[in-house]
Amino acid sequence: MEVMQVLHMNTGEGETSYAKNSIVQSKIISVATSIIHEAVEECLEKNFSDSMGIADLGCSSGPNTLMVISDIIDTIYATINQKGILLPEFRVSLNDLPGNDFNNVFISLPEFYNQLKTEKNIGPEGCFISGVPGSFYGRLFPKKSLHFVHSSSSLHWLSQVPRPLDSNIMPLNKGKIYISKSSPRSVFDAYLSQFKRDFSLFLKSRSAEMVVGGHMVLSFMGRVSADPSSEESCMQWELLAQALMSMALEGLIEEEKIDSFNAPYYAPSAQEVKSVVQEESSFTINCLEAIEIEWDGGAPGNNHFEKYNNKIENYNLSRGQQVAKTIRAVVESMLEVHFGREPMDELFKRYAEMVGDYFSRTTAKYIDLVISLTKKG
Amino acid sequence: MDLEKVFHMKGGRGETSYSKNSSLQKRAADKVNHITLEAIEEMFLESKPKSLGIADLGCSSGPNSLSNIKELVNAIERESRKLLERAPEFRVYLNDLPTNDFNTIFQAIPDLYRELKKGRSHGSPISIYIAGYPGTFYGRLFPDKCLHFIYSSNSLHWLSRVPPGIYNEQGDTINRKSIYISENSPPQVARAYFEQFKQDFSLFLQSRSEEVVVGGRMVLILLGRNGPNYVDRGTAFLWEILYRSLATLVSKGEIEEEKLDSYEVHFYAPSKEELEDEIRKEGSFKMDRFEMFEIEKDTGNSSTSYGKAVAMTVRSIQESMISHHFGEAILDNLFEEYGRLVDEEMAKEDIRSISFVLVLQKL
Numbered sequence: 001m002e003v004m005q006v007l008h009m010n011t012g013e014g015e016t017s018y019a020k021n022s023i024v025q026s027k028i029i030s031v032a033t034s035i036i037h038e039a040v041e042e043c044l045e046k047n048f049s050d051s052m053g054i055a056d057l058g059c060s061s062g063p064n065t066l067m068v069i070s071d072i073i074d075t076i077y078a079t080i081n082q083k084g085i086l087l088p089e090f091r092v093s094l095n096d097l098p099g100n101d102f103n104n105v106f107i108s109l110p111e112f113y114n115q116l117k118t119e120k121n122i123g124p125e126g127c128f129i130s131g132v133p134g135s136f137y138g139r140l141f142p143k144k145s146l147h148f149v150h151s152s153s154s155l156h157w158l159s160q161v162p163r164p165l166d167s168n169i170m171p172l173n174k175g176k177i178y179i180s181k182s183s184p185r186s187v188f189d190a191y192l193s194q195f196k197r198d199f200s201l202f203l204k205s206r207s208a209e210m211v212v213g214g215h216m217v218l219s220f221m222g223r224v225s226a227d228p229s230s231e232e233s234c235m236q237w238e239l240l241a242q243a244l245m246s247m248a249l250e251g252l253i254e255e256e257k258i259d260s261f262n263a264p265y266y267a268p269s270a271q272e273v274k275s276v277v278q279e280e281s282s283f284t285i286n287c288l289e290a291i292e293i294e295w296d297g298g299a300p301g302n303n304h305f306e307k308y309n310n311k312i313e314n315y316n317l318s319r320g321q322q323v324a325k326t327i328r329a330v331v332e333s334m335l336e337v338h339f340g341r342e343p344m345d346e347l348f349k350r351y352a353e354m355v356g357d358y359f360s361r362t363t364a365k366y367i368d369l370v371i372s373l374t375k376k377g
Numbered sequence: 378m379d380l381e382k383v384f385h386m387k388g389g390r391g392e393t394s395y396s397k398n399s400s401l402q403k404r405a406a407d408k409v410n411h412i413t414l415e416a417i418e419e420m421f422l423e424s425k426p427k428s429l430g431i432a433d434l435g436c437s438s439g440p441n442s443l444s445n446i447k448e449l450v451n452a453i454e455r456e457s458r459k460l461l462e463r464a465p466e467f468r469v470y471l472n473d474l475p476t477n478d479f480n481t482i483f484q485a486i487p488d489l490y491r492e493l494k495k496g497r498s499h500g501s502p503i504s505i506y507i508a509g510y511p512g513t514f515y516g517r518l519f520p521d522k523c524l525h526f527i528y529s530s531n532s533l534h535w536l537s538r539v540p541p542g543i544y545n546e547q548g549d550t551i552n553r554k555s556i557y558i559s560e561n562s563p564p565q566v567a568r569a570y571f572e573q574f575k576q577d578f579s580l581f582l583q584s585r586s587e588e589v590v591v592g593g594r595m596v597l598i599l600l601g602r603n604g605p606n607y608v609d610r611g612t613a614f615l616w617e618i619l620y621r622s623l624a625t626l627v628s629k630g631e632i633e634e635e636k637l638d639s640y641e642v643h644f645y646a647p648s649k650e651e652l653e654d655e656i657r658k659e660g661s662f663k664m665d666r667f668e669m670f671e672i673e674k675d676t677g678n679s680s681t682s683y684g685k686a687v688a689m690t691v692r693s694i695q696e697s698m699i700s701h702h703f704g705e706a707i708l709d710n711l712f713e714e715y716g717r718l719v720d721e722e723m724a725k726e727d728i729r730s731i732s733f734v735l736v737l738q739k740l
Binding site for chain 2: 004005051089091093098099100101102103106107109110113123124125128129130131132133134139140141142143
């Protein structure tokens with residue numbers, strides 16, 4: 001599976017779209033706000049320039065996208081006002097893979113620019129927002145053009161399915177679609193190896209693109225346990241595999257298809273992340289936190305992201321159904337390419353049931369890692 | 378009606394999309410390709426920047442924009458090789474209105490990167506960064522002084538809005554028997570369109586002047602007219618044919634007459650003098666080169682009539698505006714009639730649509 005061509009969040013604004021089902025991701029953004037604010041302030045301390053490059057990597061589409069940028073600009077605005085200096089020109093780059101629904105983001109831009117003008121008197125010559133299609137595993141931006149980089153809920157996606165697993169001939173991970181307690185050692189090794197390669201390339205690329213003293217805040221799925229098959233990092237995939245297998249048992253899906261599918265995903269431990277950062281050596285770590293996030297985003301907080309995202313349409317659904325919708329919006333593009341469109345509705349119906357059942361036994365939580373980095377001199 | 382929210386070329390890659398119906402525009406650009414390449418080469422040899430900013434204003438969603446970018450990049454690569462120097466880093470800025478189908482053009486970018494990387498099989502890997510900048514070019518789009526070369530093809534004849542001067546105090550149009558300037562238009566109509574053009578083009582130049590470095594070049598290709606007369610057998614005539622097609626549908630009861638009377642286009646084909654005047658007045662650019670050209674009727678493809686080809690092209694361009702005003706239901710019938718009328722007129726006498734290519738240099 002060519003990840004770069006296939007992976008994208010569900011487009012548009014319909015029932016199963018990412019735009020309408022991204023409340024978990026908005027929660028993830030909101031828990032990182034204080035770290036983001038601190039990073040932005042520190043960045044301004046050391047690096048004041050009359051033209052600031054800001055990038056959001058894995059911007060996707062839907063309401064979360066512009067909210068992040070808005071928050072970053074707000075922070076810069078507040079900090080600068082305090083100091084009484086002139087606002088810099090903002091060069092904002094929104095990056096995602098070419099299959100992302102950029103049109104959905106762009107249509108909201110005129111309104112966004114209007115707000116900037118009325119609320120902060122930032123005119124069209126003060127802020128330039130662009131869409132940058134491409135993989136962040138590699139260079140995206142000109143040398144030394146960025147001061148602040150943000151990425152949320154994106155870096156757990158690998159550049160490809162680990163090579164040894166992407167094979168029809170000798171499936172290593174039968175009946176499973178990610179790392180599982182029953183997976184052989186080779187599966188664990190393949191995933192870790194791919195993550196190290198990818199994350200290292202990510203850091204190397206950003207290092208060339210960022211100014212010395214530039215800051216980066218990254219949030220992605222991870223785990224606290226040393227064991228990569230721990231529930232906190234694998235359960236959502238485990239249940240999805242179970243839903244698929246239940247359909248295979250009834251002849252609705254070929255079992256070989258399940259054997260040959262492996263998610264291009266990895267939830268690293270804090271230690272694994274630190275070790276890649278240290279080895280790549282372009283960045284110092286300011287902080288690294290592990291935050292628990294309930295699978296359905298949990299009780300709504302007071303943060304403006306969450307208030308905006310609490311869509312009434314999801315109110316009457318059970319928690320299992322809500323979670324299934326958020327997962328569907330994210331993985332459907334990949335699953336469809338592999339299993340076809342036909343099984344999708346039934347698959348997510350079963351998945352919702354299994355998730356609901358899991359919820360009744362335990363409080364299902366993701367571990368969200370948030371890391372703040374500074375580019376070394 | 379906020380134009381920025383409505384106007385766009387037909388997206389996607391279907392039958393009626395701009396992607397599949399923009400070969401006339403490609404032929405126009407190809408015809409003056411040598412001028413475009415000469416302009417960028419000249420600029421490059423004068424300053425040899427290490428990081429080169431290229432913008433396409435009105436990139437739309439079809440294959441033409443990226444194919445042009447490829448030519449521009451290849452030209453610079455060639456010049457660099459001749460000088461035995463490393464090629465610059467390329468920063469490419471693709472602009473169009475926010476409602477443009479950027480997704481389609483973005484999905485074609487990986488292939489473009491692959492082709493460009495293949496072209497440079499030895500030596501250092503190519504550094505090229507492409508981004509989409511949605512917004513109106515009647516105003517600032519890009520950071521200060523980031524551009525060396527601007528290309529805009531078949532975009533500048535679109536005004537920022539229908540000229541307010543064609544509406545009376547009650548808000549009704551005084552241009553009832555036309556959708557553009559025609560022999561049925563009262564004289565204030567032409568004046569109003571001209572005023573709007575002056576305002577728009579001047580703002581265009583002013584905005585670009587802050588974004589382009591000294592010595593930077595702009596290549597602008599747009600529809601124009603030969604001499605002061607508006608009513609000729611050029612582009613204005615094509616609008617008249619659209620009017621007549623709409624009128625046919627009125628007579629068949631498919632469209633209300635009132636709807637036709639109130640439809641106006643946000644378009645203007647300037648004359649050479651009108652362009653020169655604004656450039657001189659705004660003062661940031663000088664005109665290095667000006668040429669007028671026509672695109673010959675393509676006698677190659679016998680399966681589709683010329684009229685039908687023009688109709689498909691115009692449809693992919695006008696569909697957003699027409700469906701907004703008249704609804705979608707009439708589109709097929711309308712453009713069938715349009716194609717028929719074009720063929721009928723061409724049989725009597727050629728319709729000669731005139732284009733201009735201008736090369737401007739930033740002072």
